Amino acid sequence: MTTRKIEILVGGFIVLAIAAFLMLSLQVASSGVAGTGQSYRLHAKFENIGGLKVRSPVKVGGVVVGRVAAIELDTTYYRPVVTLEINNSYSNFPETSTLAILTSGLLGEQYLGLQPGFLDETVEILADGDYIEDTKSALVLEELIGQFLFNRGN
């Protein structure tokens, strides 16, 4: 076995490994937010976030436009504040848009549903760091059942 042959085989081995790494990082793992590129951040306050997690998707009509970047608790009012990272290619949502915590399927993961609102002269476009005012909290099954039983009692 000549040195040249060995070196060629080692080179082939390294190339194969790089190909495997590229496949794992591009094909298997999703890189960052929906697609690539820049993103901007919006905030929203909720009463109850249910089972929402960091990296849960933000969808408009089922299309993923961003992900949850952080979930914190506002220590003045003790309400959860969710930070969203929205892809820059979806950058003109009016400030009348509403945000709801929805569940995919009966037992599926929870995600944020963004519903774009109307736009006229008095309404501004949401920019980086803005708050979405109109939010709807997660449905908590126990509360729902409790309400149902309470109504049946009347």
Next chain:
Amino acid sequence: MIADKLQQLGAGTINNVRGFGRAGIMLFGALLGKPDIRKGFPLLIKQLYVIGVLSLLIILVSGLFIGMVLALQGYTVLVKFGAEQMLGPLVALSLLRELGPVVTALLFAGRAGSAITAEIGLMKATEQLSGMEMMAVDPLRRIIAPRFWAGVISMPLLALIFTAVGILGGHLVGVDWLGVDGGGYWSAMQANVDLYQDVMNGVIKSVVFALIVMWIALHKGYDAVPTSEGISQATTQTVVTTSLAVLAFDFILTALMFGG
């Protein structure tokens, strides 16, 4: 009677500590000091070939079959819940986080680790190492260091190849044979696999396993009793000790990375 037992315990402990000390000194001597790139690089390439390229076949074949078995077993359970579109994440996450690094390390210990121990043990038995010292060639730098680095470089690469081939094997069984939707296989995988959390932590794991396997294999060979029986014992010990150490460290690393 009790004093005898105590003496045995003490002697055993001292032996263990001595072994650790010798292993540490060996690694220290091999890795410290200015590396001579002009002389060291051809040695490293040779060892990359012996340790990495020649392990490729067993890694490719076992990766393919483990991916196929995972898909087959995962499918039978998932289909009962109507959740067969989660087959992709199941296969990808089990391979990336656990099976890729761990099975590669076990195969690597059996395929390359035992060979290294036997080779160095035989060098010691035939007094090649002493011969090198006579010629003012440091055997730690010439024999130990290239093998160590070649192992540490090639094992993460082998683990990546193992994982990629396993995912393709899962695709082969899940999509082409059992009829899971191919687009769903990849898209559910992309939605659930994170580049840093899963891929990078798997690579970190296999680097740690490579350090463990190479250190133990080299030390057992370098420290072997220079007889035919001693070499066979050292080879056995390499496979047993590395396998146990890899499994134990896998638990610790998993608890640190994914447990919190």
